[in-house]
Every structure is written in C-alpha cells, then in structure tokens.
Amino acid sequence: MIGTGLRFGYGTNGFANHRLEDALTIIAELGYEGVALTLDHHHLDPFAADLPARVARVAKRLAELRLGVVIETGARYLLNPRHKHAPTLLDDDSDARLDFLKRAIDIAADLNAEAMSFWAGVRPPHVSPDEAWQRLVRGCAQVAAHADNAGVPLGFEPEPGMLVENFEQWDRLRGEVGETLRLTLDIGHCRANELEEVAECVRRAGPHLVNVQIDDMRRGVHEHLEFGAGEIDFPPVLHSLAQTGYTGLVAVELPRHSHAAPDVAARSLNFLRVSQWLGEARAAGEGNLATELAAAGRKVGRANAEMARIRLLQSFQLSPQQVSDLYRYGDNEEKRAILRACPVPDLLRDALRSNDSRLVAAALGPAAAQLTDAEWRQAVLKAVFMGLQLAQVHGLNERADAELGRMLDGLRKEREAAGRIMPADAISLLERLR
Structure with a gap:
C-alpha cells in the first residue's frame, strides 16, 4: 500500500502455539512481506535428525508465499532445558552456543535469508568484565568467519542487560571483530520517551542495519503495537528509518502474544501501515493536508482511513479557517474525520443539516x-x-x-x-x- 521501501514482517516467536507451516501461511495472508524465523524446538529445530529435509520444505514454502526471511537465534531453552538462553558466548562452555550459531548461519544460507541475528548474553558473575569481553570477541570472530564463507549477513543485536547493550558498545565490538558484524536494532530497546531520541537512535543505526525488530515499550516491558499503548511515537520513527534507505525487514517481535497471534498480527500490520503513512504525511506539512487526507483510503485501506485522518489532523495546530477549507473541499469521509478531529461549530451545524447519517453521528460525538x-x-x-x-x-x-x-x-x-x-x-x- 505504501511504497517507501519499508517491508514489514512478523516474528515466528509470536506464533509459538502454531505449526510453522500454519504460521507462515497466516503471516503471508495478512499481507506481511517476510518473517523473522526463530530457530526452536517447535518450529525449525536446528538439531533435528532430518534437518536438511525440513529446511528444504521451509525454503519451498517461503518461496511459494513470497516471504523474505531473517534468522533469529533467541530461543529461550533450546540449548539448555533448565537455564534460559544458556550457554552464551560468555560462558565457560560456550562451544554449544558457537555450534548453534554456525548451524543458524548454514540454515540462513540454505533459506537465502537476508540476515542471521544474535546477541552477546549476560556476563556470568564469576567471569570478569575483561575476560567476558575477550570471550565475546573470540566467539564473534569465529561466527563472522563462518558467515563470510557462507555469504550470510550478520546482525548483532545490542540488548539491555547484556554485555553489549547499546550502540557504542556494538561499535567497539565491530572495531575488534570486523566489518562483517552489522547491526540488528530492536526499536523498542531505544527505550526513550522523547520522540527525538528514538528517531535519532534509528538515524544513527541506519547505515549499519541488516535487521530491524519492532515493538513498543511501557515501563521497560515489551508492548504490542497500538496507538497509546506504549511510549514510542512510531510515525516519525518509521519515517526516519525509511529516510536512512534501509530496505530490509522490519519484523514485529511480540513473543508474549502467541495466545492471540492471528489477531495481534493483523492489528500490528494495520498499525504499521497507518504509522508509516502518518510519518510521511506529517513530514509533508500542512500545505499538503488536503492531498494526504484524500489519499488516506488508498494508502492505508478504507477500514483504517478515518482513524489515520483523525490522527493526522490532530498533528497540526490548524486555524478554524484552515479546518473550514479542508471540510468544504473534502468528501464525506474526509468531513467525518474533520468533525471528529477538530470540529468547528459552523461545521457541526452544516453536518446536522445533511442527510448523511455518518456525518450526523460524527456531529453528535464529543x-x-x-x-x-x-x-x-x-x-x-x-x-x-x-x-x-x-x-x-x-x-x-x-x-x-x-x-x-x-x-x-x-x-x-x-x-x-x-x-x-x-x-x-x-x-x-x-x-x-x-
């Protein structure tokens, strides 16, 4: 619907209660362009005896559905049934993690994935910061060499609470490991309440990105994507991301919402489409409001158009004359949104004289x-x-x-x-x- 280069995907860890085949089908039918595929027991187990055959089936299905794919490696109990995410590259027994990451790269190559994503892990209490850093550098160097040989882009994700948790630490790690180590950004981890800070985080990351995860945050906890649900104002953030020239997947990551996956995935895509259009329309400025209001149905779909128009109108401080001009030349769909977003008494009276029940209902709102x-x-x-x-x-x-x-x-x-x-x-x- 919107042609600025952003391609939306959905994480399979948000479909934990579905078979992988069913999850891929639903994600494609909803209109997503890709998936962030988390390697795990119940979806694509990297340790399955018949792994080559499973990978071949998944590759075939992805091609049939025309879905792009990135490989995620954040399964919680894949390597150790008793300890989440263990072992990591920082642990004494890091060989299991290293073997897993190399397997993930091989799977990514066979699936023609756009990237393989991984992270540092939490420093064990008995390991000094310097030793943990050296372990990470050594492990990442081996992962990077394997990825180079396989031709798979690597996305390293800074994660709050882990040894590498911010952009500066990732930049230091890349300096020691090499340019192969690109960046995965979880927008929710920008963790900023101020719009400019989140957008700046995206702009700084842009040139290095191979993978983007998207979710909202409230009080440090991952939230679903819904206007007013969390702390991030997404329209300018998505606009900033598009302006960086990033063309990879922007995949929704909501692992705690598998119980309602189809509904949450559908609402998330609507949210992203509306947010992307709002970011573009706001950037276009007040002078283009009439054009943007008219285009809303085509850009975000009729079901989302009224809400999108209302939010766009509320983004500007419009004078009564500007509102009246937009109302006068708009169609009834646009007029209804104007009545709800920034009503002027004379326009309410005009609506109440009409024979359009939807205009009358809007005029009888707040x-x-x-x-x-x-x-x-x-x-x-x-x-x-x-x-x-x-x-x-x-x-x-x-x-x-x-x-x-x-x-x-x-x-x-x-x-x-x-x-x-x-x-x-x-x-x-x-x-x-x-």
Missing part, C-alpha cells in the same frame, strides 16, 4: 458539547428520525431534559398516526424523561 441546548435537542431528534442508535450521542444522559422528552413525545405521536413505531432506544429515553 464535539456536540459546542452546540446550544436547542441545537442539540434538534440534533437528537434528527438522529431518532434517521434511525441512528442513541448510544452514539455524546452526553445523552447528562443533557437530556424535559423539553427533549416533549419533542420526542410529539415525534412518537406523529409516527403512531402514520402507522410507524419509534426505535426502542428512543422509547426508553422518552419513558425516562417523563
């Missing part, structure tokens, strides 16, 4: 507080006449009065005389007001 009592009563009466559900009327319980009851009683008598009945919710309101 913006209806700007109407006089007389105007508001007439608007409620029109809603009843048009068959709108009165539950849509904002402040109905607080503003309904005896005068509205009198008007509703008159309408009911007219209806009865014509052999018609009042809607049930209008009758209930009338009975309450008597």
Whole structure:
C-alpha cells in the first residue's frame, strides 16, 4: 500500500502455539512481506535428525508465499532445558552456543535469508568484565568467519542487560571483530520517551542495519503495537528509518502474544501501515493536508482511513479557517474525520443539516458539547428520525431534559398516526424523561 521501501514482517516467536507451516501461511495472508524465523524446538529445530529435509520444505514454502526471511537465534531453552538462553558466548562452555550459531548461519544460507541475528548474553558473575569481553570477541570472530564463507549477513543485536547493550558498545565490538558484524536494532530497546531520541537512535543505526525488530515499550516491558499503548511515537520513527534507505525487514517481535497471534498480527500490520503513512504525511506539512487526507483510503485501506485522518489532523495546530477549507473541499469521509478531529461549530451545524447519517453521528460525538441546548435537542431528534442508535450521542444522559422528552413525545405521536413505531432506544429515553 505504501511504497517507501519499508517491508514489514512478523516474528515466528509470536506464533509459538502454531505449526510453522500454519504460521507462515497466516503471516503471508495478512499481507506481511517476510518473517523473522526463530530457530526452536517447535518450529525449525536446528538439531533435528532430518534437518536438511525440513529446511528444504521451509525454503519451498517461503518461496511459494513470497516471504523474505531473517534468522533469529533467541530461543529461550533450546540449548539448555533448565537455564534460559544458556550457554552464551560468555560462558565457560560456550562451544554449544558457537555450534548453534554456525548451524543458524548454514540454515540462513540454505533459506537465502537476508540476515542471521544474535546477541552477546549476560556476563556470568564469576567471569570478569575483561575476560567476558575477550570471550565475546573470540566467539564473534569465529561466527563472522563462518558467515563470510557462507555469504550470510550478520546482525548483532545490542540488548539491555547484556554485555553489549547499546550502540557504542556494538561499535567497539565491530572495531575488534570486523566489518562483517552489522547491526540488528530492536526499536523498542531505544527505550526513550522523547520522540527525538528514538528517531535519532534509528538515524544513527541506519547505515549499519541488516535487521530491524519492532515493538513498543511501557515501563521497560515489551508492548504490542497500538496507538497509546506504549511510549514510542512510531510515525516519525518509521519515517526516519525509511529516510536512512534501509530496505530490509522490519519484523514485529511480540513473543508474549502467541495466545492471540492471528489477531495481534493483523492489528500490528494495520498499525504499521497507518504509522508509516502518518510519518510521511506529517513530514509533508500542512500545505499538503488536503492531498494526504484524500489519499488516506488508498494508502492505508478504507477500514483504517478515518482513524489515520483523525490522527493526522490532530498533528497540526490548524486555524478554524484552515479546518473550514479542508471540510468544504473534502468528501464525506474526509468531513467525518474533520468533525471528529477538530470540529468547528459552523461545521457541526452544516453536518446536522445533511442527510448523511455518518456525518450526523460524527456531529453528535464529543464535539456536540459546542452546540446550544436547542441545537442539540434538534440534533437528537434528527438522529431518532434517521434511525441512528442513541448510544452514539455524546452526553445523552447528562443533557437530556424535559423539553427533549416533549419533542420526542410529539415525534412518537406523529409516527403512531402514520402507522410507524419509534426505535426502542428512543422509547426508553422518552419513558425516562417523563
């Protein structure tokens, strides 16, 4: 839908309760362009006796579904059933981790993966910081050599709490290991509340990226992607990422949401598409608002268009004249969004004179507080006449009065005389007001 180069994928660790075949099918059907495939017992086990045959089947299915793939190596209990993520390259018995990472590179090569991603691990208490660093450098050098031979790009992920947890430490490691060591960025780990800091994190990482994971954060905990759910304002972040020229996968990583994977994956893709468009539209500025509002349905889909338009309008401090001009020249879909985002009293009155029930419903939302009592009563009466559900009327319980009851009683008598009945919710309101 949006052609700026960003390609969205979904992590299979967020489909832990699905067979891999089913997960890939759902991810593709939803419209994702790739998967971040975590090697694990239940999906693609790198230690399976029939591994070559399994890899061949997965490669065939990925090609059929036209899905790109990156290989993730963060399975929790793959190497040790009692200790999460153990052993790492920092442990005394690091050979198991090294063997696993080399297997992951071989699998990535067979799948024609865009990258293989890994991280440092947590320093064991009995290992000094200097020794841990040297172990990491030695291990990464062997991984890098294996990746060079296989032609697989390596993405090293700085992870909070691990030996390498930020951009500066990754840069130092790359300086000692070599240019083969590129970067995996988890946007949620930027961990900044201020928009400029997150966007700057993305801009700094951009030239080195081979893999991007995306999720939100709230109080240091991974959150799903939903407006208002977490701490990151994603539209400018995605815009910054696109501006770096990054063309790899941007894969949703929500391993704690497998219980509702299909629904969460669908909502996440909608969120990403809307956020990407919002970032572009905001960057285009107020002068292009009319064009962007008109294009919303085509860019993010009709189901998401109204919410996207509302959020775009709320991004700017618009004068009443600017709002009126946008309303005057917009179609009814755009007008509805304008009424909900930045209503002007004259526009509410215009909407209430229309025969479009969706415009009337929008005018009777929270913006209806700007109407006089007389105007508001007439608007409620029109809603009843048009068959709108009165539950849509904002402040109905607080503003309904005896005068509205009198008007509703008159309408009911007219209806009865014509052999018609009042809607049930209008009758209930009338009975309450008597």
